Amino acid sequence: MLRMGLQRDIDLALHLPLRYEDETRLVPISTLRDGQTAQVEGEVVDNRVDQRQRRQLLVRLDDGSGEVLLRFLNFYGSQQKAWTKGVRLRVRGEVRHGFFGREMVHPTVKVVQEGTPLAASLTPVYPTTAGLPQSYLRKAVASALQRAPLHEVLPPGMVPRGWPTLREALHALHHPPASMSAEALEAPHHPAWQRLKFEELLAQQTSQLQARGERAHLKAPVLPTRPGGLQERLLAVLPFALTGAQRRVVEEIAQDLNRPMPMHRLLQGDVGSGKTVVAALAAAIAMEAGWQCALMAPTEILAEQHFRKLVGWLEPLGVKVAWLTGSLRSKVKQAQLAAVASGEAHLVVGTHAVIQEQVAFQRLGLALIDEQHRFGVAQRLELRRKLEAQDLEPHLLMMSATPIPRTLAMTYLADLDVSTIDELPPGRTPIVTRVFGDARRPEVIERIRDEVAKGSQVYWVCPLIDETEASDQAADEQAGRASQRRAPLDLSNVTQTHQELSEALAGHGVGLLHGRLPAAEKAEVMAKFSAGELSVLVATTVIEVGVDVPNASLMVIEHAERFGLSQLHQLRGRVGRGSVASVCVLLFSAPLSDQGKQRLKAMAETTDGFEIARRDLDIRGPGEFMGARQSGAALLRFADLMADQDLLDRAREAAETLLRDHPEAARQHIARWLGGKEEFLKA
Ligand code: ADP
Ligand code: MG
Numbered sequence: 001m002l003r004m005g006l007q008r009d010i011d012l013a014l015h016l017p018l019r020y021e022d023e024t025r026l027v028p029i030s031t032l033r034d035g036q037t038a039q040v041e042g043e044v045v046d047n048r049v050d051q052r053q054r055r056q057l058l059v060r061l062d063d064g065s066g067e068v069l070l071r072f073l074n075f076y077g078s079q080q081k082a083w084t085k086g087v088r089l090r091v092r093g094e095v096r097h098g099f100f101g102r103e104m105v106h107p108t109v110k111v112v113q114e115g116t117p118l119a120a121s122l123t124p125v126y127p128t129t130a131g132l133p134q135s136y137l138r139k140a141v142a143s144a145l146q147r148a149p150l151h152e153v154l155p156p157g158m159v160p161r162g163w164p165t166l167r168e169a170l171h172a173l174h175h176p177p178a179s180m181s182a183e184a185l186e187a188p189h190h191p192a193w194q195r196l197k198f199e200e201l202l203a204q205q206t207s208q209l210q211a212r213g214e215r216a217h218l219k220a221p222v223l224p225t226r227p228g229g230l231q232e233r234l235l236a237v238l239p240f241a242l243t244g245a246q247r248r249v250v251e252e253i254a255q256d257l258n259r260p261m262p263m264h265r266l267l268q269g270d271v272g273s274g275k276t277v278v279a280a281l282a283a284a285i286a287m288e289a290g291w292q293c294a295l296m297a298p299t300e301i302l303a304e305q306h307f308r309k310l311v312g313w314l315e316p317l318g319v320k321v322a323w324l325t326g327s328l329r330s331k332v333k334q335a336q337l338a339a340v341a342s343g344e345a346h347l348v349v350g351t352h353a354v355i356q357e358q359v360a361f362q363r364l365g366l367a368l369i370d371e372q373h374r375f376g377v378a379q380r381l382e383l384r385r386k387l388e389a390q391d392l393e394p395h396l397l398m399m400s401a402t403p404i405p406r407t408l409a410m411t412y413l414a415d416l417d418v419s420t421i422d423e424l425p426p427g428r429t430p431i432v433t434r435v436f437g438d439a440r441r442p443e444v445i446e447r448i449r450d451e452v453a454k455g456s457q458v459y460w461v462c463p464l465i466d467e468t469e470a471s472d473q474a475a476d477e478q479a480g481r482a483s484q485r486r487a488p489l490d491l492s493n494v495t496q497t498h499q500e501l502s503e504a505l506a507g508h509g510v511g512l513l514h515g516r517l518p519a520a521e522k523a524e525v526m527a528k529f530s531a532g533e534l535s536v537l538v539a540t541t542v543i544e545v546g547v548d549v550p551n552a553s554l555m556v557i558e559h560a561e562r563f564g565l566s567q568l569h570q571l572r573g574r575v576g577r578g579s580v581a582s583v584c585v586l587l588f589s590a591p592l593s594d595q596g597k598q599r600l601k602a603m604a605e606t607t608d609g610f611e612i613a614r615r616d617l618d619i620r621g622p623g624e625f626m627g628a629r630q631s632g633a634a635l636l637r638f639a640d641l642m643a644d645q646d647l648l649d650r651a652r653e654a655a656e657t658l659l660r661d662h663p664e665a666a667r668q669h670i671a672r673w674l675g676g677k678e679e680f681l682k683a
Contacts, residue, residue: 010672012144015137016173016196016638017124020182021092024119030066032095032102035594039092040068041112044085059083061091068095069103079109088112105591122176122185145174153668155661158654159198162191169195188643197639201651202658203673204636206666209655220262220393221291221365225254229288231281233317238277245423246274252419253282253397257366263395266372269421270609271573272428275399276548278421279368280310282397287319287346291365291394295349296383298371300325300519301526305548306370307349308530314347324350324359327519355383364394372398401570401609431576431584433604435560438589444556445504447585452508452535456580457552460501460538461571462494463562464514497558498538509534515542541567543574550578560586560603561596565616568603576607 006012027038042063050056057072057080070091072079083089093107126137150167164172169192176185184190188197225231235242242250249267256263269275283293295310297303303325311321322336322345339345343362348354367383436444448458498512511525511534522542529537530549537543537552541563555575560568568586576582586600602615639647658666 006140008675009144009148010150011675012141013148013150013170013174014196014637014673015126015141016170018127019125019186020122020176021125022182023092023123024121024178026063026090026118028065029061029063029068029102032066032068034095034097037092037094039090041088041090042068044083044087044089047080047084049080059089061089067101069098069100070107070109071103071105073106082111083109088114090116121178122180122182124174124176141174145170153665153672154199154202155658155665158657159195163195163198164192166195166199168192188640193638194647197644198647198651199669200636200673201639201644201648202654203670205648205651205655206658207670207674209659210666210670215262215264218262218393219260219391220395221289221363222260223257223286223289223291223365223395225258225285226288229284230317230319231284231288234281234284234313237313237316240425242277243274243421243423243425245269245421246278249419249421250278250281252417253278254285256417257282257285257395262393263397263417265397265417265419267397267399267419267421269399269401270424271401271570272424272577273401273421274425275370275401275421276306276309279370279397279399280313283310283347283366283368284314286366286395289365291363292340292343292345292361293347293366293368294354294361294364295347295368295370296354297349297351299542300327300351301513301522301542301547302370303349303351304523304526305530309548310347310349319346320344321346322348322350324348324353325519326351326353328353355386359386366395366397369396369398372400401573427579428576429579429581431572431582431607433572433584433586433607435586435588435600435604438587441587444585444587445501448501448536448554448556449505451554452505455551456554457529457532457534457549458536459543459552459555459574460497460536461543461555461557462497462538462540463559464493464540493558494538494540501536501538505536508536510536510538513537513539513542515540541571543571547574548577549574551580553578553580553582554585555582556585556587558587559589560600561588561592565599565602565612568599569609569612572603572607 006015023039025039026041027036029040029042032038032040040061040063042061044059045062045067046058046060048058050058054073057075059070059072061068061070070089070093088111090110090112091104091107093104096103096105124138124141126134126141128134128137150165150170152165163169172180172192173185173196176182185192187193249269253263253265253267256265267275267278279295283295286293295303295306297306307321307323314321320339322339324333324336324340328336336345336348337358337360340348341360341362348359348361353359369383448460451458494512494514498510502510509528511529513522513525513529517525525534525537526547528534532551552575555572557563557568557571563571572584575584584603586603588596588600592600598615602612606612606615658669
């Protein structure tokens with residue numbers, strides 16, 4: 001629970017259900033509708049293992065009114081034995097009308113006696129992580145709810161009449177009476193949700209308003225743009241002209257750098273919009289003025305690529321670029337650190353290692369963070385602390401491809417200025433996306449053969465099997481920890497595919513890339529692919545962010561149904577970077593859920609990151625509120641930036657009043673909602 005940030009009673013009390021399960025009643029099997037999620041109870045009349053296609057357990061259940069087929073693609077022998085003929089089962093799941101009549105795939109199953117009592121109220125389903133069972137979480141939440149201090153801290157009049165108190169709202173949402181329907185509770189405009197969202201937005205707005213006030217007193221070096229300086233010289237050697245959008249954002253950044261107050265700016269632009277060169281131009285201004293710059297990326301692969309690119313652009317102009325990652329040998333590292341400390345290195349590129357303890361800058365003037373949403377909150381905080389340690393604070397530019405519409409970003413991220421690159425470099429041919437069932441895999445491999453014969457390069461992306469492990473691994477990479485120490489991941493998918501493609505494409509180089517390879521090997525594989533020595537790169541999502549090989553024109557994503565929309569968008573952004581027409585093939589394995597279908601359809605219909613973010617929201621629907629649950633960038637758990645605009649406006653006004661007229665209430669409110677975490681919002 002600590003891992004989920006559930007530390008204090010109030011944190012648990014604010015850990016609200018994602019949705020509810022109605023286990024208060026049984027539905028007659030004969031009345032089940034297609035797509036309905038329902039609980040039924042009956043007797044097993046048949047139980048067998050089908051071997052014909054994929055090995056699966058089929059159980060037929062009869063409740064007197066009709067029959068339903070229960071289908072299990074993964075099962076234990078013990079389950080097959082326990083759910084035998086004549087046994088009574090209570091099951092809950094989504095109904096489909098398939099070829100063999102009504103069925104449920106992987107319902108939850110309980111063996112019961114006749115007359116086993118039903119639940120008295122709706123059962124909350126909490127967001128959880130692997131290994132933390134719902135039953136345990138339910139008990140912990142229920143007892144924390146009793147202990148948590150929930151007295152009113154907001155002044156009278158700030159909360160609209162007709163809304164419940166915080167205590168009432170929480171009780172209603174955690175323990176809804178049986179009379180309340182799950183639909184009503186999951187609806188985002190239920191007054192209990194309104195109250196919580198308002199409280200949350202208010203805490204966030206108040207703390208940001210405070211932070212902005214504090215930042216206004218900080219001092220930063222003034223970094224003017226010199227005519228004929230490094231920035232102009234860099235522009236002159238670039239192999240392309242900037243787009244209008246790039247010119248505009250460079251200008252916005254240049255103006256910030258020329259002020260004595262630290263810049264705190266987010267540069268957002270869809271994948272492939274050309275953020276890196278903007279960062280390089282900003283760095284050029286700072287270096288020309290005699291200050292050092294640091295560029296930090298979330299993975300070694302990405303950092304390495306930036307390093308190469310920046311060395312290529314800047315070293316001929318006399319800039320010395322240092323390289324820092326967790327995996328450097330200590331001797332090399334010492335040398336790099338010394339160069340940074342003496343000021344000999346003007347620019348430092350690397351992973352999270354760039355901000356670790358031992359790194360001392362001579363004069364850091366500008367910090368650049370790429371794919372900032374990929375950094376953990378703790379790391380962003382560490383960076384800020386490092387920056388604050390100097391007497392002059394450096395300027396800060398963060399980059400992200402996660403689109404937040406501009407107006408929302410400005411209101412929501414009240415302490416952040418936003419620049420948006422809303423134009424792609426010219427000459428890109430749009431990516432065509434195709435959605436295929438697994439059965440067409442051989443055809444896809446044929447296509448790859450044609451592509452590599454023409455000299456194009458291909459990515460083949462495989463998911464990792466265990467999702468929790470995968471996110472741990474991402475966190476690991478971010479923290480720059482050696483990945484070899486950790487338990488083995490299930491890499492069978494990616495290694496098998498690598499094997500298969502190596503055989504099918506004999507004579508062409510097929511590389512393998514995943515998070516568990518030693519850093520040096522990862523770098524080598526990536527370098528070979530960039531140089532065109534490998535035709536195909538079979539990889540896990542380690543290539544998700546930022547990797548840039550313009551000659552790659554085909555991407556195949558295997559098990560595309562297992563990826564989130566924004567992740568698919570990021571992955572797909574690895575192709576379509578050159579002038580050749582690019583194709584992205586999404587392979588899925590049946591059966592696809594409705595959501596899965598909609599997701600893949602959305603991918604096929606648009607390549608616009610903003611549109612994809614919007615569809616993602618539509619598809620997820622109520623109950624799954626966007627915010628922190630989706631991206632680390634936002635720390636909102638309940639409120640929804642797009643749908644709750646009116647609450648946001650209300651919260652913004654209230655925040656001003658609260659800070660101005662009720663500073664003690666403001667303090668208490670922030671402490672309740674953010675705990676020790678108010679710093680996170682500044683990160
Ligand atoms: P992202 O915004 O996703 O970080 P990159 O900075 O990696 O995008 O840029 C994508 C590719 O486009 C790179 O190969 C880069 O050199 C190229 N590029 C950037 N700006 C332009 C431009 N104005 N004209 C042509 N190519 C550009
Ligand atoms: Mg990038």
